Amino acid sequence: MTQNAPEKTSLTLLGLGAMGTALARAWLAAGHPLTVWNRTPTRAEALAAEGARVAGTAAEAVAANTLVVVCLLDDASVGEALAGADLAGRDLVNLTTSTPAEARARADRARERGARYLDGGIMAVPPMIGVPKSGGYVFYSGSRELFERHRTTLGVPAGTTYVGEDAGFAALHDVALLSAMYGMFAGAAHAFALIRKEDIDPASLAPLLADWLTAMAPSVHETADRLRSGRYTGGVVSNLAMQVAGTPTFLTTAEEQGVSTELLGPYFALMRRRSAEGGGEEDLTGVIDLLVR
Numbered sequence: 001m002t003q004n005a006p007e008k009t010s011l012t013l014l015g016l017g018a019m020g021t022a023l024a025r026a027w028l029a030a031g032h033p034l035t036v037w038n039r040t041p042t043r044a045e046a047l048a049a050e051g052a053r054v055a056g057t058a059a060e061a062v063a064a065n066t067l068v069v070v071c072l073l074d075d076a077s078v079g080e081a082l083a084g085a086d087l088a089g090r091d092l093v094n095l096t097t098s099t100p101a102e103a104r105a106r107a108d109r110a111r112e113r114g115a116r117y118l119d120g121g122i123m124a125v126p127p128m129i130g131v132p133k134s135g136g137y138v139f140y141s142g143s144r145e146l147f148e149r150h151r152t153t154l155g156v157p158a159g160t161t162y163v164g165e166d167a168g169f170a171a172l173h174d175v176a177l178l179s180a181m182y183g184m185f186a187g188a189a190h191a192f193a194l195i196r197k198e199d200i201d202p203a204s205l206a207p208l209l210a211d212w213l214t215a216m217a218p219s220v221h222e223t224a225d226r227l228r229s230g231r232y233t234g235g236v237v238s239n240l241a242m243q244v245a246g247t248p249t250f251l252t253t254a255e256e257q258g259v260s261t262e263l264l265g266p267y268f269a270l271m272r273r274r275s276a277e278g279g280g281e282e283d284l285t286g287v288i289d290l291l292v293r
Contacts, residue, residue, distance in 0.1 A: 008032045009153045011067040014058055014081050015096070016043040018126045020071040023095075026130030026157035028052060037061035039081075059085040067150055071095045075102040079109075088114030091146055093154065095120040095138065099175070100168030107142055107167035118142040118150075119167045121174025122158070129157045137161050141169035184213060186263045193259045223285050232282040241280030244271050 010033035013024050020038070024047050027034050037055045038044050044054040055061035062068050062085035072078050075098045092115045094106060103119040110117040124136025137159030140147050147154075147162050154160050163169045191209055192202055226232050233239075247268045254261045261268075270287045279286040 009067060009150070010034070010065050011069060011153065012036070012055075012061045012065040013069045013071065014038075014061060015071040015073075015077075016040075016047065017071070017073070019095075019122065019129070021047065022126040022129035023069070023071060023157045024052060025050065027153075029130060030156045032153065032156065035061050035064040037081075057084070058082065062087065062090060067091045067093070067153065069093045069095060074098070075106065078106065090115045091118070091150065092116065093118045093120060093140075093146075093150070095122055097121070097174070098171050100172045103141075103171045104166070104168040116143055116146045117167060118146050119170045120154075121170040123174065123177060124158050134158075139163050139170040139173045141165070141171075141173075142167040188213075190254075190259065190263045194253065194257050197258060222283075223288075226283070226285040227288065232279070232285045236281065236283045238283070239280060240271060240275045240282050240284065240286070243284070244268075244275045244280075247271065 008031045011027065012035045013020060013027070014037050016024065016036060016038035021043070024034060024036055028047070028050050033053075034047075034051070035053045035055055036044050036047055037058050037060070041054070044052065048054045053064070055064060058081040062082070066089065068087075068090050070078055070081065070092065072081060073096070075096065078094060078096050078098075087110060092110050094103070094117070098106070098119075107117040107119065118140055119142050121139040122136075123139065124134070128134035128136035138154070138157075138161070140154070140160060140162050141164050144162065144165060147160075151160060163173050188209060192205065195202065195205055250264060251261050251268070254264070267287075270290050271284070274282070274286045274290055
């Protein structure tokens, strides 16, 4: 005799943009009964053909299931969608991109209306959703008990990483990682700009650039250790004073190549300031403290 397979959790999804649709398809493919709602009803038609139940209003969709996932444009659209819904007894998981303060305020409002709340930050693009080993995952913060209760269901579209009881921590981790990504893109953009007018194939620079950035990436662990300990000197291979002395070469090279220094300039200015304030024997960690107001 074989045991029956465990019943899949039914859930509601509000929002069927590119990301919401990808989430919906992942849950449907895994056999989860799914109710969906979108401000533009036509976006739900294809999902209805795939087995989703389409609700006429957001309030109707929320009423359909205990687990309610929200993936809308912004925090304001979340407020509008939930305005007429009865959230009492609901497990509300908000995957809408927001700021930490917005997430904390949304958690407070949810609790006031009788709901349990979990915030999420999606570290993936739609094509990565529902694809095993794609590398995509979602940060979650808020109620640990709620996260554990729905961990299996939430893990269907992408991996899950819980980062704390503070509802704002998922958004904070999301923005922190994406900020680092844009910093990397800025550096890569400057590098490509330097060779743009030369007889150098960008495709020949790309693997060198990728390997160099990969080699530099582990330095974040040393930075974290120094921030934790407060010891910014000791074991420094290339101190800040030495690096500051070398920055004119980068600026002059950019000028010679006809490339703006607006990406590098602000960071170099912070380096000079930290060194001038007595941080010359440090590595670059002290620059972080200058950014914190």
